[in-house]
Amino acid sequence: MARNKMLRFTTLEQEYPTKRPAEMRREDFDEIYTAFEPAKASDQASRCEQCGIPFCQIHCPLGNNIPDWLMLTANGRLEEAYAVSSATNNMPEICGRICPQDRLCEGSCVLEQSRHRAVTIGSVEKYITDTAWAEGWVQPKTPAAENGFSVGIIGGGPAGMAAAEQLRAKGYAVHVYDRHDRIGGLLIYGIPGFKLEKYVVERRVKLLQDAGVVFHPNTDVGKTISFADLRAKHDAILVATGVYKARMLSCPGAGLTGVHKALTYLTASNRVGMGDTVADYESGILDAKDKHVVVIGGGDTAMDCVRTAIRQGAKSVKCVYRRDRENMPGSQREVANAVEEGVEFVWMAAPEALLGDADNKVTAVRAIKMHLGVADSSGRQSPQPIEGSQFTMEADLVIEALGFEPEDLPVYFAEPDLAVTRWGTVKTDHKTLMTSIPGVFAAGDIMRGASLVVWAVKDGRDAAERIDQYVTAKAAADKSAPAMAQAS
Template sequence: MAQKLLQFTRIEQANPDKRTAEERRHDFDEIYAAFAPDAARTQASRCSQCGVPFCQVHCPLHNNIPDWLMLTAEGRLEEAYEISSATNNFPEICGRICPQDRLCEGNCVIEKGFDSVTIGSVEKFITDTAWERGWVKPPAPKRELGFSVGIIGAGPGGLAAAMELRRKGFAVHVYDRYDRVGGLMIYGIPNFKLDKAVVGRRHELLEAAGITFHLNFEVGRDKTLSELRAEHDAILIATGVYKARDFLAPGAGQDGIVAALDFLTASNRRGLGDAVDEMGLDATGKHVVVIGGGDTAMDCVRTAVRQGAKSVKCLYRRDRRNMPGSQREVSHAEEEGVEFVWLTAPDAFLGNGTVTGVRAHSIHLGVADSSGRQIPQTVEGSAVTIEADLVIKALGFDPEDVPTLFQAPELAVSRWGTIKVDHRTLMTSIDGVFAAGDIVRGASLVVWAIRDGRDAAQSIARYILDKQGAAVAAAE
């Protein structure tokens, strides 16, 4: 191991080749090339194999990162894939879109002084290689158990649960209101971060495993939650959160002011070849202002650049250090020509039926509140007008009114609208109905949805089998 690893003192950190900003401004292709095998082995060899792997500790899935780095450094890629996929249902997706700078790589013990191991790029390389060489197989149960589970939502949490339950031998039916499988991975995340073919091949794999998908299916419209519950031995609600947070200010109802998800969905649908009713959802030739500082805001500004906007500005009321989005994404956006206007917040939208500008004021960060974050305070007399033909609100997402949508008033929710669960079992207030992912924890990362889906699958399997055991015992 000493020869293959611990090379961080003599080998510098290197990512796969990144396309130039000028080149990538004009298309939606992924911005990084694939790692060459020798380069992946070399970068994996930088791992220090530390006694307490903070990369693993700070990964929501607790991936066995040092193990698959060691195997990659030794050229044992099939074994590396087996280790990687043992804890992560979609490692090729996490390798592309996880904010590694905040999670595994940001907590690498060699990060101070030597730069972290390029964990995400190696993870992507391992799984892409596994797909190319035919190592990725549909989950195959050892035997069929004769029980079925209905999963509402075909996003990362629902798909991870479906995969785990199918592997255990359950019949799995996934219901989703959209026409494609993947949730926000299809319609919310742009191609330059996650090519849709990567999600599509996972869909095909799960169908090959015997998982049944019911698309364009709305619970509450096509069937109520109670009707679905009667058809299955258990139900998992993994719908995610889609209700856009709004910002009410004078002029907010004008044309040209749109929600981030509407903008991103229209762009992704165009990329998929769908006919799209533009409705002001195209940035071509416009001065674009995006309000927000999270990863969705970064997706919007970078999409607007690729659509041919005249200018793209991102307004955020805090400074760069305090923004919730990935710093890596901010750097990519700056390279591509996005202007960040820090410590600035809007207070009105100008125009006469169609937006022409945003009136904003400067912000001073005051004392910290109970959460530890400094409270934004308006600087008097600092108002400015920023030209805008298209304003995109990227302020985050809240849960929809699930009990009303599903015709299930008995389904308990928190004061934030998220579904209440017993956090030991993930069961809701309805017997046999579980919930996981963003609809429970609030808007979060894909990797957390995968973790929650895997945990829910364990709880659901335990619930069904324990109930069956109790029924057998009672019959005896």
């Protein structure tokens, strides 16, 4: 009977939840999509083909059982759908909001490939878990018994949160240390509210607290507490710090006043949205109101910056990217939303110099047009400058959104034995996720480089399993050692 309700893609068109008009959403930082109506969510879920080989699931980093919870949703069995969804994902309502589904599950949907347009997987995923929260089905994962071991997690972002929940469910005493005053990492301070309203993250943090996870905000490992002291306190350590070091412009004028890093800009905006007083925002330094804004970069962080500037009341907002739209790394949906909201994209262009006035304040960006040449080692065509094609754009505020790199953790932690790769990420054994230091593991961006939240959740879950295996094996070995010594 359930299968009869599926495969409705031939009679139902793809439909997303209602998107608020651009002129309305420019005025606030609320999420741009309204909630899915139950009947609409059920209908959209019923479009699923229930493929024998579910490419949506295969191309999900978490391997979510997407066809199963789509079928349950189509049949109104939402509590079961939530149980299936949350079995593989520690924050499905967050992934449903911010995952680039067009590049992952929905982009791999057979219906998308056959021109019937994909099932709206992300929107249904969000609907399932938002309903679960409203109905009280989301409960803390408390252990049946304490196991007597403890784990210290450095970093309260998605990787750290996912690992914390998994380890706590196994009976570990879990302590999460984060340098910021709020837990959530980039979910709180990096991603604007129009993509992810902060209460969504805050209720997840409270859920972990209710399960017994202990958070230590304002704790900067290497400064507030030493890495060595942390190791002495716990049976294992997970490094899940993320990557926060911004890549910077190297062109002339990069040091002018009015040039800022993307995360500095986004953090200020998010803090203001949560009720904090930010001096640089109050003074206008990090407020785009009445300014000509130029954002340099083409990833999702750049999209967050341009859309934030629009909402702050900028006179104009331009996004400069050295490749064309088809070759940009960010989500195409985010680009479309930005265009609707009034952002102007300057494709195939790169900054050549930032120009300033007598007070060393930025006034313009001089750029040069590019063309795509031969493919580089990654397979992407390399952008090449077109001689004599320079042009100038007025700019009162320039935001660098060129990506992130790892901080020098061996120096930061005063732990020279912590090995890193040539990219600066923490080096781990690919099977155990253990670093060069026994009992110290790594997960998320600090291990794989700047990536997606869904990959961080995946890494956190995997790390929790490896930590459990390590601690359990070490405890068994330590227990058998005296007996073996006595027998000998």
